[in-house]
Amino acid sequence: MDYITAILQLLGGLGALLIAFKILSESIEKLANTGLKKLFNKTGKNRFVGVGIGCLVTMLIQSSSATTVMIVGFVNAGVMTLFQATALIMGANIGTTITAQIVALNSFNISIWFYLLAFIGVFGNMLAKKEKSKQTCLALAGLGLIFVSLDLMSGSMNQFKESAVFMNALTSITNPFLLLLIGLAVTAVLQSSSAVTTIIISMAAAGIMIGNGGNSVLYVILGTNIGTCVTALLSSIGANNNAKRASIIHLMFNVFGSIIFFILLLCIPNFNEYVFVRLFPQATTQIAMFHTFFNLTCTLLFLPIINLFVKLSTLIIPDKKEEKIVTYLDERFLHTPAIAIDQAYKETLKLGSVAMDKITDALVTFKNRDSDDTQNKRKSLEYIYRLNDEILNYLIKISSQDVSSTDEASVSKLHHILIDFTRIADIADNIYKYTDKEVNEDLTFSEKVYQSLDEFSDLLNKQFASYRTIYENRNPSLISEVDEREKFIDKFRRTLINDHIKRLEEGKCSPKSNSVFISLIANLERCGDHLNYAAHSLIDSGNY
Numbered sequence: 302m303d304y305i306t307a308i309l310q311l312l313g314g315l316g317a318l319l320i321a322f323k324i325l326s327e328s329i330e331k332l333a334n335t336g337l338k339k340l341f342n343k344t345g346k347n348r349f350v351g352v353g354i355g356c357l358v359t360m361l362i363q364s365s366s367a368t369t370v371m372i373v374g375f376v377n378a379g380v381m382t383l384f385q386a387t388a389l390i391m392g393a394n395i396g397t398t399i400t401a402q403i404v405a406l407n408s409f410n411i412s413i414w415f416y417l418l419a420f421i422g423v424f425g426n427m428l429a430k431k432e433k434s435k436q437t438c439l440a441l442a443g444l445g446l447i448f449v450s451l452d453l454m455s456g457s458m459n460q461f462k463e464s465a466v467f468m469n470a471l472t473s474i475t476n477p478f479l480l481l482l483i484g485l486a487v488t489a490v491l492q493s494s495s496a497v498t499t500i501i502i503s504m505a506a507a508g509i510m511i512g513n514g515g516n517s518v519l520y521v522i523l524g525t526n527i528g529t530c531v532t533a534l535l536s537s538i539g540a541n542n543n544a545k546r547a548s549i550i551h552l553m554f555n556v557f558g559s560i561i562f563f564i565l566l567l568c569i570p571n572f573n574e575y576v577f578v579r580l581f582p583q584a585t586t587q588i589a590m591f592h593t594f595f596n597l598t599c600t601l602l603f604l605p606i607i608n609l610f611v612k613l614s615t616l617i618i619p620d621k622k623e624e625k626i627v628t629y630l631d632e633r634f635l636h637t638p639a640i641a642i643d644q645a646y647k648e649t650l651k652l653g654s655v656a657m658d659k660i661t662d663a664l665v666t667f668k669n670r671d672s673d674d675t676q677n678k679r680k681s682l683e684y685i686y687r688l689n690d691e692i693l694n695y696l697i698k699i700s701s702q703d704v705s706s707t708d709e710a711s712v713s714k715l716h717h718i719l720i721d722f723t724r725i726a727d728i729a730d731n732i733y734k735y736t737d738k739e740v741n742e743d744l745t746f747s748e749k750v751y752q753s754l755d756e757f758s759d760l761l762n763k764q765f766a767s768y769r770t771i772y773e774n775r776n777p778s779l780i781s782e783v784d785e786r787e788k789f790i791d792k793f794r795r796t797l798i799n800d801h802i803k804r805l806e807e808g809k810c811s812p813k814s815n816s817v818f819i820s821l822i823a824n825l826e827r828c829g830d831h832l833n834y835a836a837h838s839l840i841d842s843g844n845y
Contacts, residue, residue, distance in 0.1 A: 314453030314503075319496055321450055324443035328436045348388040348607055352600060355392025360399045368393040369533040369551055371640070374633030377537075377544035383611045386547045390554060391600040394526075398593040400495040403447070405502055405589035419445025432705055447499075454503045475513045477520045477567060481559070484524020494529035498522065498592060505584040516566040516573050519591055523559040523566075526595065530555055541625065546614035553610060558599030626688050630695045638704045642711050645695055649715060650772060652688050653722040653835065657765045659685070660725060660828060663732035664758050667821070668751045672740040675733045685726040689719055714838045721831035721838070728824045735817050744814040747804065753797050757825045760790055764832040771839055783836045790829035797822050 359368045372389050375381035381389075422442025429435045474480060488497045501521060504511065511518050530552040537548035566572050577587040577594075603610065629648045634641040659682060666675060696712050704712070738744065767783050770776060801818055 311454055314450045315496070315500065317446060317450035317453060318499060319491070319493065321443050321446035324439055324446065328440035328443060348384075348604055351385055351388025352392035352395070352604065355389035356396040357392075358389075359393040359396025368396070369548075370633050371637065373533055373537050373544045373547045374631035376547040377541050377631050377633075383543060383546055383550065383614065384607055387550050387554075387607045387610050388604070390547070390551045391604060394554065394596040395593070395600055397495060397529075398589070398596055401498045401502065401589040401592045403444075405583070405585040416445060416449060418442070419449055421445075454500065474511065475517065477516075477563065480512055480517055480520035481524040481527075481563065484521035485528040486524075488525040488528025489531040494525040497525045497528070498588070501525075502585045502588050505588055508584075515570055518588060519566055519573055520563070522588065522592055522595065523562055526555045527552075527559055542618050542620060546611075546618045549614045549617055550610050553613060554599065554603060557603070558595065561599075561602070562595055626684070627691050627695075630691065632695075632698065635698055635702055638699055638702055638708045641695070641699050641702075642708055642715070645692060645699070645712075645715055646772065648688070648692050648695075649718055649722065650769065652685060652692065652719070653725070653765065653768070655685055655688075656722050656725040656729065657762060659729035660732070660761060661758055663729045663736070664754050667732055667736045667739065668754060670736070670740055672737050675736055679730055679733050682726050682730055685723065689723050692719060717838045718835045721835040724831050725828050728828050731824050732821065735821050738817055739814075742813065744817055746814060746818065750801075750818065753800075754821075754825075757790075757793065757797075757822075760786065760793065761825065761828055761832065764790070764829060764836075768832060768836045768839065771836060777840050780836060780840050783833055787829055787833040790826060794822055794826040 355368060355372075358371075369390055372381065372386050372393070376383065376386050418441045422438045422440070422445055425438030426435050426442065429438055474483070484497065488494050491497060501511070501518060505518070511521060530548070533548040533551045537545045569575070573587065573591070577590055581587050581590055627648055628651060629644040631644065634644055659678075662678065666672075666678065693716075696715055700709065700712055739746075764783060764786050767779050767786070771779050771783075798819065801815075801822075805812060805815065
């Protein structure tokens with residue numbers, strides 16, 4: 302084998318490795334779709350729970366970068382505090398070390414069994430009919446392909462090992478700062494510390510030494526831990542201040558930890574021999590164990606001072622006023638549809654809440670005969686329509702992903718709920734118009750009419766409160782209460798119209814106010830219909 306062939310084999314192995322990581326990560330992420338949502342929903346104020354969840358999620362999806370990007374997304378959406386995010390990030394750094402441990406198994410001559418996994422996974426995916434079975438097979442194929450790529454790279458490494466020029470070039474790099482910079486730069490380019498660590502382990506398996514032995518390879522590992530922060534930093538571009546702070550915290554965690562260990566390794570030149578060589582005979586296992594030891598130690602050191610990290614990030618990224626339409630939506634969630642859909646439900650609930658506030662305000666404006674500011678109030682409804690467009694675009698992006706039939710059904714129901722809530726905004730717009738007509742044409746209504754409008758407003762707000770409770774408490778049994786209130790709203794509308802007709806006959810109401818009153822009551826009754834439809838869509842979607 303000549304050197305050109307060896308280089309091509311190395312590049313092919315590296316490409317196969319990156320694809321294998323991608324297949325494994327995405328397949329497990331889809332398999333754990335709903336589970337990941339439940340895990341992230343359990344993040345509380347307990348820092349140990351946060352570390353555990355961050356570690357578990359990263360072990361599942363085999364990518365600390367993917368976990369950190371999701372965390373940045375949650376912070377950007379305002380559903381996770383910086384304190385919670387910091388604990389999760391620390392856990393993610395521990396969880397990512399499992400990849401190196403898996404790769405280190407290659408040195409124990411068990412890779413042939415993982416080849417079999419690649420075969421079973423690929424053909425299983427072709428033959429399986431159920432989506433879950435297909436994803437499980439793809440995950441197995443991804444795991445098997447990791448070891449196929451390792452053997453490809455190991456084969457090329459053996460060729461390089463025979464080159465005195467190559468070996469001398471590697472061993473001549475002894476400057477700790479340069480070794481750290483190499484690890485940082487290569488990881489920043491590949492955007493995967495797992496991939497770079499895997500390459501280093503493959504080199505160790507082939508007997509290729511970086512630097513002059515001792516702690517040299519450990520300096521490169523420290524560099525990979527800093528380089529992996531590039532992905533999170535890039536994902537925070539265009540995000541809000543807190544999301545940027547989360548990515549800065551990720552960077553600080555790895556930089557501060559690397560500085561501490563860098564000084565330690567400089568002070569104890571034989572640290573690797575004293576600790577890891579003595580305990581683990583295989584060079585590959587030594588590297589994997591140091592990677593785990595580094596992240597575990599840094600977490601234990603920094604966990605008690607999470608608040609300090611939060612304060613430092615706030616100093617680096619100071620507060621500033623931000624105009625933002627959406628609160629919960631973030632494109633980082635799109636690769637995990639269950640989380641993305643849940644965020645869309647939260648955003649839709651917010652839209653509905655704003656629309657109901659506009660209904661209440663419009664009725665107060667009508668009752669007070671205040672037409673001075675109705676034009677501005679009608680313009681303020683544009684926020685709802687803009688928010689509706691943002692949610693719709695987000696739902697389209699979710700549907701463009703490889704989503705399950707259950708997730709697609711939830712997206713479809715969300716479209717219906719959005720239609721109902723935007724219709725409520727339209728009704729608020731109509732009421733503002735009725736206020737203008739009431740004032741401009743000097744229409745008069747009895748005090749009893751205004752009292753009835755207050756009662757109608759109360760009924761509608763209770764109906765929306767039931768919708769909110771069904772969603773937030775995951776309580777579908779309240780749908781019967783919604784239906785009963787809907788029947789009462791229909792009956793209340795008929796009662797108000799009959800009373801109005803009676804007042805007209807008795808000469809207590811002006812005929813010219815008739816059209817406005819009838820239209821107003823009809824609009825409010827339609828508002829009740831839309832709230833009822835939205836509640837049923839929520840129940841039918843199963844996302845409660």
